[in-house]
Amino acid sequence: MVASIDSSRYNPGMNWDLVGHEWAVKLLQEHIVRNTVRHAYLFCGPPGVGRRTLALRFAQALNCPQPPAPGVACRTCRTCRQIENRQHPDLTIVEAEQEGKDIKVDAIRALQHQLALSPYQARYRVALLRDFQAANPSAQNAMLKTLEEAPAKVILLVTADMPEGLLPTIVSRCEIMRLRPLPLDQAAACLQQQRGLPQDEARLLSHLSGGRLGYALRLQANPAELEKRQALLDTLQTLLPASRRERFNTIESMTRNKDKQRDALRLALQTWLTYWRDLLLCSAGADTPLVNLDREAELHRLSAQIDRSIALRVITGLERGLDLLQANVNPRLLGETLLLDWPRISAQ
Numbered sequence: 001m002v003a004s005i006d007s008s009r010y011n012p013g014m015n016w017d018l019v020g021h022e023w024a025v026k027l028l029q030e031h032i033v034r035n036t037v038r039h040a041y042l043f044c045g046p047p048g049v050g051r052r053t054l055a056l057r058f059a060q061a062l063n064c065p066q067p068p069a070p071g072v073a074c075r076t077c078r079t080c081r082q083i084e085n086r087q088h089p090d091l092t093i094v095e096a097e098q099e100g101k102d103i104k105v106d107a108i109r110a111l112q113h114q115l116a117l118s119p120y121q122a123r124y125r126v127a128l129l130r131d132f133q134a135a136n137p138s139a140q141n142a143m144l145k146t147l148e149e150a151p152a153k154v155i156l157l158v159t160a161d162m163p164e165g166l167l168p169t170i171v172s173r174c175e176i177m178r179l180r181p182l183p184l185d186q187a188a189a190c191l192q193q194q195r196g197l198p199q200d201e202a203r204l205l206s207h208l209s210g211g212r213l214g215y216a217l218r219l220q221a222n223p224a225e226l227e228k229r230q231a232l233l234d235t236l237q238t239l240l241p242a243s244r245r246e247r248f249n250t251i252e253s254m255t256r257n258k259d260k261q262r263d264a265l266r267l268a269l270q271t272w273l274t275y276w277r278d279l280l281l282c283s284a285g286a287d288t289p290l291v292n293l294d295r296e297a298e299l300h301r302l303s304a305q306i307d308r309s310i311a312l313r314v315i316t317g318l319e320r321g322l323d324l325l326q327a328n329v330n331p332r333l334l335g336e337t338l339l340l341d342w343p344r345i346s347a348q
Contacts, residue, residue: 017057028061039147044176064079091126127155184207187209195220236272247336269338273322276314283304
């Protein structure tokens, strides 16, 4: 039986400055303290919940040359700073080249060559495989071989939305850690108390992020993302009463840049999906918290004009559209087809 860690031995950084995942930090610290570190870990949860941050904190705790306490990284030494900045020679990161693209088998083969080398200066050579649900079947099969024959002094850290997106044989060879968002009130309180945000801003960000602190902090640090969201919701408002031609013109404008049309449409569909889900909740009179809290009055007004079955149909179409964007569909044609299914209603 593994004994509990004596918290009196740790400094205030014992939770690795992670809120809501204390249980995961404690377990990983126990593995370090007891010298029972697994060769592979799978961090699951929605994007922005803290999967990458937890993995990097673990890598720091594993390799910090002068830890202030067992299982606690100083986070100020050269090693910790290099890991934090993803620049350490014994840290390899594998990820898709851009959102919506696959992780290919060549990336895994290159990783295998690196992992065959002894650590350059750290205790462990660490590989972080981000969003590995994006790996194509060949890459996942190649990764399985690495998991089965993991070299000594190598730790594999895999992040994914959910285990079901990976081969069962990969999942079975990893220590699984399921990370969950914070309750919205707790997330808002954390943003207020630790980040000094005004109450209204903290509450909005907690709703927009669904309690995912990492995503909330990213939005707070990038006002341009919030401005894009507002612009897309304003566009949605203009599309509701618009004619077919006007809707098609909007999609044409949105997808005009050939290099960015897929990403532009993906962001639009994701944003519009949150709004239509809120409309469905308002129409059904559900107690579930809204995402677009700053549009609450507008949503309640519009919900009186939309039948729940119509809202559900639009939601289904948007979800399918996001799936189709992963394939080689024409973004402009996809956008036009989706808007054909939207009802025409007054946004006033």
